[in-house]
Amino acid sequence: MRYVLNRLRFLLLTLWAVVTINFILPRLMPGNPALLMIARFHGLISPQALHALELQFGVTNQPLWVQYMTYLSNIAHGNFGLSLTYYPVPVTTVILNSLPWTLGLAGTATLFSAVVGTLLGIHAAWRRGGVLDSTLPVATTFTGAIPHQWLGLILLYVLGFTLNWFPLSHAYSTSMTPSWSVPFILNVLDHAILPGATMVIPTIGGWLLHMRNNMIQTLSDDYVVFGEAKGIRPNKLMYQYAARNALLPSLTGFAMALGFVVGGAVLVEVVFSYPGVGYQLVNAVENEDYPLMQGLFLIIAVAVLLANFLVEILYVKMDPRVRRAGSSE
Amino acid sequence: MSIKRKLGLIAASAVTALTMTGWSAAAMAADRAPAIQAPPLTVYGYPGPLMRNFNPFSESTMLGSLSLIYEPLFYFNTVGSQVYPLLGLKYAWSNGNKVLTVDLRRNVRWTDGKPFTAQDVAFTFNYLKKNPALDLEGVWTALSSVTAEGPYTVRFTFKTVDVPYSWYILGQTPIVPEHIWSKVANPTKFLNPNPVGTGPYKFTSFNPEEYTFTANPHYWGGESKVHELLFPNYLGGTSAQLGLLSGKIDWAGINVPNIQTVYVNRDPKYNHYWFAPASIDMLLPNLRNPLLASLPVREALSLGINRAKLYAAEYKYSPIASPTGLTLPNFKEYLAPGLPKQDLTFAYNPQKAEQILTKAGFKKNASGIFTSPSGKPLSFTLQVVNSFTVWDVEAAIIAQELKQVGIQVTVNEESWAVYQNNMNVSRNFQLALSFTSTGPTPFYLYNNLLRPNQMFNAEGWNNPATNAALNMFQQTSNPKVQKQAIYRIEKIMATQLPAIGLFEQTSWNEYSDRYYTGWPTAKDPYAVGGPWSFPMEIILMHLRPR
Numbered sequence: 001m002r003y004v005l006n007r008l009r010f011l012l013l014t015l016w017a018v019v020t021i022n023f024i025l026p027r028l029m030p031g032n033p034a035l036l037m038i039a040r041f042h043g044l045i046s047p048q049a050l051h052a053l054e055l056q057f058g059v060t061n062q063p064l065w066v067q068y069m070t071y072l073s074n075i076a077h078g079n080f081g082l083s084l085t086y087y088p089v090p091v092t093t094v095i096l097n098s099l100p101w102t103l104g105l106a107g108t109a110t111l112f113s114a115v116v117g118t119l120l121g122i123h124a125a126w127r128r129g130g131v132l133d134s135t136l137p138v139a140t141t142f143t144g145a146i147p148h149q150w151l152g153l154i155l156l157y158v159l160g161f162t163l164n165w166f167p168l169s170h171a172y173s174t175s176m177t178p179s180w181s182v183p184f185i186l187n188v189l190d191h192a193i194l195p196g197a198t199m200v201i202p203t204i205g206g207w208l209l210h211m212r213n214n215m216i217q218t219l220s221d222d223y224v225v226f227g228e229a230k231g232i233r234p235n236k237l238m239y240q241y242a243a244r245n246a247l248l249p250s251l252t253g254f255a256m257a258l259g260f261v262v263g264g265a266v267l268v269e270v271v272f273s274y275p276g277v278g279y280q281l282v283n284a285v286e287n288e289d290y291p292l293m294q295g296l297f298l299i300i301a302v303a304v305l306l307a308n309f310l311v312e313i314l315y316v317k318m319d320p321r322v323r324r325a326g327s328s329e
Numbered sequence: 330m331s332i333k334r335k336l337g338l339i340a341a342s343a344v345t346a347l348t349m350t351g352w353s354a355a356a357m358a359a360d361r362a363p364a365i366q367a368p369p370l371t372v373y374g375y376p377g378p379l380m381r382n383f384n385p386f387s388e389s390t391m392l393g394s395l396s397l398i399y400e401p402l403f404y405f406n407t408v409g410s411q412v413y414p415l416l417g418l419k420y421a422w423s424n425g426n427k428v429l430t431v432d433l434r435r436n437v438r439w440t441d442g443k444p445f446t447a448q449d450v451a452f453t454f455n456y457l458k459k460n461p462a463l464d465l466e467g468v469w470t471a472l473s474s475v476t477a478e479g480p481y482t483v484r485f486t487f488k489t490v491d492v493p494y495s496w497y498i499l500g501q502t503p504i505v506p507e508h509i510w511s512k513v514a515n516p517t518k519f520l521n522p523n524p525v526g527t528g529p530y531k532f533t534s535f536n537p538e539e540y541t542f543t544a545n546p547h548y549w550g551g552e553s554k555v556h557e558l559l560f561p562n563y564l565g566g567t568s569a570q571l572g573l574l575s576g577k578i579d580w581a582g583i584n585v586p587n588i589q590t591v592y593v594n595r596d597p598k599y600n601h602y603w604f605a606p607a608s609i610d611m612l613l614p615n616l617r618n619p620l621l622a623s624l625p626v627r628e629a630l631s632l633g634i635n636r637a638k639l640y641a642a643e644y645k646y647s648p649i650a651s652p653t654g655l656t657l658p659n660f661k662e663y664l665a666p667g668l669p670k671q672d673l674t675f676a677y678n679p680q681k682a683e684q685i686l687t688k689a690g691f692k693k694n695a696s697g698i699f700t701s702p703s704g705k706p707l708s709f710t711l712q713v714v715n716s717f718t719v720w721d722v723e724a725a726i727i728a729q730e731l732k733q734v735g736i737q738v739t740v741n742e743e744s745w746a747v748y749q750n751n752m753n754v755s756r757n758f759q760l761a762l763s764f765t766s767t768g769p770t771p772f773y774l775y776n777n778l779l780r781p782n783q784m785f786n787a788e789g790w791n792n793p794a795t796n797a798a799l800n801m802f803q804q805t806s807n808p809k810v811q812k813q814a815i816y817r818i819e820k821i822m823a824t825q826l827p828a829i830g831l832f833e834q835t836s837w838n839e840y841s842d843r844y845y846t847g848w849p850t851a852k853d854p855y856a857v858g859g860p861w862s863f864p865m866e867i868i869l870m871h872l873r874p875r
């Protein structure tokens with residue numbers, strides 16, 4: 001319990017640090033958003049627009065600490081302000097338009113990659129030198145070295161454009177309205193296959209190798225040999241004894257990966273015109289859209305911290321050594 | 330569960346998933362089978378994502394709000410001389426060009442049925458005065474009052490004489506209905522999700538992947554023959570190009586490399602493009618730098634660049650600029666008669682460049698770079714934006730070329746933000762590539778480039794003869810006098826090189842005329858091609874089904 005409280009305190013402290021850094025960083029960038037907005041139109045609109053836009057965007061010259069206080073109070077009220085790139089659309093609308101898609105695509109892809117990669121890693125390690133073990137690590141390291149956007153472009157061009165097997169872009173057919181109906185869900189799945197594959201193929205290798213290496217170490221432990229000698233069924237030994245212990249380091253990695261899912265995968269999104277938070281983030285940075293940047297950074301940071309916190313709690317359940325260490329304080 | 334069973338289960342679910350997608354793919358094949366007669370036209374202009382923002386005063390309003398829903402008073406063709414009466418029928422100057430009276434169209438209705446009158450026009454302009462944050466064209470820097478005189482006449486009174494400024498007022502300001510906007514509490518924060526306008530189209534539906542418009546049956550110009558418009562969302566060039574090539578997009582405004590092979594040859598009968606020149610991309614010398622302030626140095630820079638090479642490097646899309654600073658062929662009637670050859674075409678002559686520099690007292694140093702008598706070498710940085718691949722390619726070529734004539738150029742690729750700051754605020758650059766302004770006459774390019782203390786006058790040109798000519802143009806509504814003023818500025822551009830023209834910046838425009846014909850082309854430039862704000866309604870009203 002003390003352990004949990006400790007972790008909670010740490011979480012709150014880190015949250016505060018994140019919120020503050022989130023405030024400072026965008027303001028270190030040169031230029032101002034009104035100027036950038038004009039510039040977007042390549043000088044094809046009149047120069048007078050600068051003053052009008054500065055008024056619209058509330059480019060302010062108040063002292064920094066006043067801005068900071070306003071910022072903190074706004075965050076506490078869930079008011080992230082209006083996006084400058086899409087002015088006057090609120091930041092929450094912009095984020096909510098794309099966050100579900102990112103969580104859906106990137107979240108599922110990460111989950112799939114982690115689960116399948118870990119399972120394959122377990123089996124590869126269990127039968128060392130077997131078929132799985134000889135081919136998968138090499139194959140997945142190879143695919144892991146492929147840059148995501150290149151893979152995406154190749155898959156898109158060959159399977160989508162040339163062979164016409166999969167849709168070329170978007171999260172769902174543009175003529176459909178989002179709903180919970182079966183045709184719509186099937187349509188979404190159909191559109192998610194290529195981007196999903198682009199995210200799974202390069203990452204599965206990491207999980208596989210990590211798990212395999214941990215398993216090999218665990219398998220060499222005495223208790224595993226003892227268990228086998230005692231006659232525990234191989235499957236039970238593999239999963240409930242060896243894998244369960246070998247899983248712990250992967251779990252930390254999984255927490256980090258889940259947290260970063262919220263950051264989106266901008267390259268995949270741009271190639272497939274898939275709505276997502278990654279593209280929003282890059283756009284926000286390029287346009288010096290402070291409110292949107294702050295909103296997105298905050299969500300990513302909070303997601304990572306929360307994911308980490310949850311895994312730390314999970315550790316208490318899964319690893320008795322942590323429980324013991326905590327209670328002996 | 331044994332491993333065999335587990336693997337079996339995984340295989341089974343994989344097969345099921347693939348079959349389901351097969352079914353859904355079949356269902357999706359019937360997705361959008363076009364009606365033979367008048368199918369929807371799919372249009373793509375800017376990368377997304379899409380937001381339901383149809384506020385015509387907002388910088389990030391959706392494509393189509395301006396022009397298709399909200400119209401200005403007139404459309405001034407920038408590639409030809411036509412002026413199309415839209416909500417305005419005619420306009421006239423009086424009182425020494427200080428008063429502009431506009432006669433409005435009768436029997437126009439807003440899409441909610443209410444009649445359009447001069448009240449709406451006067452309201453729109455006074456609304457901009459009341460809310461300066463909406464005044465993106467800065468019309469109130471020039472206007473002193475706007476009043477409705479009767480139901481169909483509006484009187485604009487100017488503070489000082491500035492005839493060309495009327496383009497922003499007559500051709501670039503959308504008119505909104507008073508009965509709706511007078512009730513809007515905070516117009517800068519109003520998204521206007523259900524727009525009511527006078528234009529040829531009405532807003533129909535919105536989802537984050539696509540929004541649609543349908544033809545306004547009560548439009549004053551008659552119902553458009555293109556019944557439905559679809560505006561899908563694409564996040565970038567590659568994705569949009571695939572959409573264009575696969576026939577999903579009918580009308581686009583994107584830069585497609587090697588367009589003849591990649592797009593036109595896929596379907597030569599129906600796939601077309603027309604990249605109309607819009608303005609000029611120039612090499613700007615920062616005249617605050619004493620070396621660049623010297624005319625021989627600028628002449629050498631201009632003579633040392635092989636513009637034909639730049640032209641070839643970019644698939645021959647952008648014609649070479651004219652030394653006069655006129656965007657051609659748009660403004661060919663502004664070419665002064667009797668201009669000598671060197672003022673009409675840029676020459677590529679590296680030997681002459683070196684001769685000019687030697688004559689001005691520069692000598693080549695040990696590294697082969699020309700140095701001034703006081704020991705300063707001709708070594709400059711050239712700023713470009715890192716995401717503009719065209720500029721990055723051109724800048725590399727320019728640096729190579731200038732090295733051959735003994736001028737050292739280092740290319741600095743900056744982010745948009747830093748570039749804008751350096752160019753338009755801190756003026757912290759030596760050489761830079763730059764866009765220039767477009768407009769229905771050459772005045773806008775010259776004014777924004779050469780008038781002192783303008784934001785886009787990055788190079789810092791301030792010359793009494795130029796100022797006098799600009800003022801002369803501004804104060805007259807007589808086309809003959811306007812031409813005289815332009816002739817003077819052309820000569821200054823060609824002989825004194827305040828900025829060095831490189832190539833023309835074009836308006837990207839690809840279209841398929843499989844179902845609709847009547848698109849603007851180089852032979853029939855009745856409007857600027859491309860899905861851009863103000864020409865859109867002119868083009869769509871011109872189209873007919875095959």
